[in-house]
Amino acid sequence: MVDLVRMTYGHSGADSKTNSLGQRPMQARVYEARAAQFLLLKAPPAAGKSRALMFLALDKLENQGVKKVVVAVPETSIGSSFRSTDLTAYGFWADWDVEPQWNLCLSGEDGMAKSQKVKAFEAFMDSDARVIVCTHATFRFAFDAIEKARGVEAFDDFLIAVDEFHHVAAADDNRLGEILRKLLAREKAHMMAMTGSYFRGDSVPVLRPEDEARFKSITYSYYEQLEGYEHLKSLGISYSFYRGRYVSAIPDVLDTDRKTIIHIPHRGSAEAFGEKHDEVGLIMGAIGEHVGRDPDTGFDLVKRASDGKVLKIADLVDDGDGRDGIKAALQAEAKGPDGKRDDAADRAKVDIIIALGMAKEGFDWPWCEHALTIGYRNSLTEIVQIIGRATRDAPGKPHAQFTNLVAEPGVETTVVADAVNDMLKAISGAMLMEQVLAPNFKFYRREDGDIRAPVETMKDGTVHIGIKGLMEPPTARARAIVENDMNELVAKACQAMDRRVVADDVAPEVATQMVLTDIIETTYENLSDDETESVRQDLAARMNLIGMAKRASQEGGFAEEGEEYDAEPSENLSLMNMVKRFVNVRELDIDLIDSVNPFKEGFDVASRAFDTPLLKTIQDAMISQRIQMSEKEALTLWPRIKRFRAQEGREPNPHSSDPLEKRLAEAHAYIKTKKAERQRAAQSGT
Structure with missing residues (x-):
């Protein structure tokens, strides 16, 4: 396996420290903003969003005139995160209390008919209860019924909390989005x-700009989350190939000594075969x-061939009657005599979880060290959620892996070009996570003469x-894009990873200038050239900085200009220290940033596997997809052609063995042909 991304963090332990109210840093940040009527919290999986809501909701109920709280989650398994919680024991002034009958996710909502769910919600509306927890679907059904009978004003002075908000969309056919816009x-x-x-991860925004x-x-x-952890110090993102059926590669990629979640392929995907239970x-x-099944938990018991150790495996793929018991066993925390979690017993409870469409967002298993996903995932959101299953901090867990x-693109693949493109998508997912994991x-x-530190971390x-x-950014609009939209643009840039940006004959400027410009111009209408260029430069800097710092570190440390590199590579530097050393040593300029192709760097790391x-199969597939020279690419390459002539004292050779030189020659020929055409047109007066 090859780690496309490996991040090392400072592990300061700040994330696990609480203030006098029992709030971790993110939760305290939310609580400080509790007076806001509409609040949007963007925080990683396992950051403590559910408890952040509890603190905020209790204040709104007690001090801001809110009468009731509705918590909507995408699936019932997530509802346990919002069950009654003792907060006063940690310093807060009230406890979060959800009566069992109003946590519909814990009281069998999966088995309730639509009419029963609506009746349960209507009963809550007429009761003295203050908090209800239900699924997105139940909230939609109940809202429609209650709005019809009582009007939308029935939800006045309510706090509506929507977990996993990326399920909402601004599209007209997204019912949850329509409800929220009404409110x-x-x-x-x-x-x-x-x-x-x-x-x-797709073309439909979560909120319309005017609503957001x-x-x-x-x-x-x-x-911030990983830097502040006490135990988890590093995260790796890798991929591996298999030939034939994926099961043949399981022994090579699965370390059964590590707590693992295995996500089998989507049904109907090329990687799936036979019945899901067979897999x-x-x-x-x-x-x-x-060797059997545990009668109390429903976990399968499998004796490991190497040493006879019996592993406990939770099968969440089987959707029969036993799955609710398995889910309950996974959610039940092993506790000691003092009522607190018994780490050793809780860790030993289960070894491996096998899932299909479950154990992703909101699934809490802090001991997970390895998320093994089989098959390509076109949704970047899904990748982020899966990786988040392994990024909880827990004792005895220094490293997490995704x-x-x-499937290996090979001669047995029906369409090699499609397989290569799918492989590039997998690499692009790792590239995107590198950006998500960055500060x-x-x-x-x-x-010149700027007295500010070249790199500085703010409060x-x-x-x-x-x-x-x-x-x-020269305008307010360009500044707003740079301040608010860069994560979306990075995602779109990673999704654009294809032959245009990774083949050997692609100059870095084609990726950092032409392709990124195309993405920005496609995303925003009527930007001026200066607005587009300012956004493009910011995007290129974001996509290249981590990779440039990492490469300098791996080449043997850092040195001032004219000095020798350190003898030993500095791979174990924390992410922020690595960036600081790189920026302090190497003066950054936009030309240096544009001279590095972030897509090609990621592909080259992957190609080590x-x-x-x-x-050769991959290279042949890329050659077969060779893109015809365009005027835009030729003009992008013109400065590089001039540099080539100045440095080499000759024109680029169209027969060179260097693919990039051949591409420069094609661009040069294209420019000369177009120039001749214009001259002839001018002479003929047409």
Whole structure:
């Protein structure tokens, strides 16, 4: 396996420390903003969003005139995160109390008919109870019925809290989105939206811009979370190939000493085969001998072939009657005589979880060290959620790993080009996670004689970095894009990873200038050239900074200009220290940033896992997809052609063995042909 991304963090332990009210840093940040009527919380999985809501909701109930709280979650398994919680024991002034009958996710909502769910919600409306927990679907059904009977004003002075908010969309056919827009328009309800995903991953935004502008946004980054952990020190993102059926590769990628969640392929995908239950059985067979089932938990018992150890495996793929018992056993925390979690017993409870469409968002298993996902995932949001299953901090867990096991593009593949493109998508997912895991960077134009530190971390966690020659946003609109939309643009850039940006004949400027410009121009209408260029430069800097710092570290440390590199590589530097050392040593300018192709860097790391025949197959597929020279690419390459002539004393050779030189020659020929055409047209007067 090859780690496409490996991040090391400072592990300060700050995230696990609480203030006098028992609030972790992110929760305290939310509580400080509790007076906002509409609040949007963007925080990673396992950051403590559910408890942040509890603190905020209790204040709104007690001090802000809110009468009732509705908590809506995407599936019943997440409802346990919002069950009654003792907060006074940790310093808060009230406890979070949800009567069992009003936590519909714990009282069998899955088995209730639609009419029963609506009746239960209507009963809550007429009761003295203050909090109800239900699924998104139940909230939709109940809202429709209650609005019809009582009007939308029935929800005045309610707090509507929507967990996993990325399920909402601004599209007209998204019912939950329509409901929330009605409540926003009336301005009588309070609202809290929570999401662990920083982008939706498709073309439909979560909120319309005019609606999102009404929310106060609180962002707590992956970087802040992982940097503040006490135990988890590093995170790796890797992928591995298999030939034939994926089960044959399970022994190679699954370390059964590590607590693991295995997500089997979507039904109907190229990786799936036979019945889903057959796949689970074959995975267990690859681990060892099935010796029975635990009568109390429903976990399968599999004797490991290597040493006879019996592993406990939770099968969440089987959707029969036993699954509710397995889910309950997973959610039940092992506690000691003092009533607190018994770490050793809780960790030993289960070894492996096998899932299909479950155990993703909101699923809490702090001991998970490895998320093994089989098959490509087109949804970047889904990738982020899956990785989040392994990023909880827990004692005895110094490293977390995400592995994507994918089919090898080879001669047995029906369409090699499609397989190569799917492989590039997998790499793009890792690239995107590298960006998601990074600090929140803010770039500024650094002038000669600037006395500011070239890199500085602010109190809110934002890292300010100076770049020479950077074009700062010239208008309010461009500044708003840079401040609010860069995560979306990074996601779109990663999704654009294809032959245009990773082939050997692609110049870095094609990726950092032409492709990124295309993405920005497609996303926003009527931007001026200066607005587009300022956004493009910020985007290129974000996508390249971590990779440039990492490469300098891996080449042997850092040195001032003219000095020798350190003898030993500095791979174990924490992410922020690595960036600081790189920026302090190497003066950044926009030309340096544009000279590095972030897509090609990611592809080159991945290619270390390719054997020679596979690499040739991939290269041949890319050659077959060769893109015809365009005027835009030729003009992008013109400065590089001029540099080539100045340095080499000749024109680029169209017969060169260097693919990039051949591409430069094609661009040069294209420019000369177009110039000749224009001259002829001018002479003929046409």
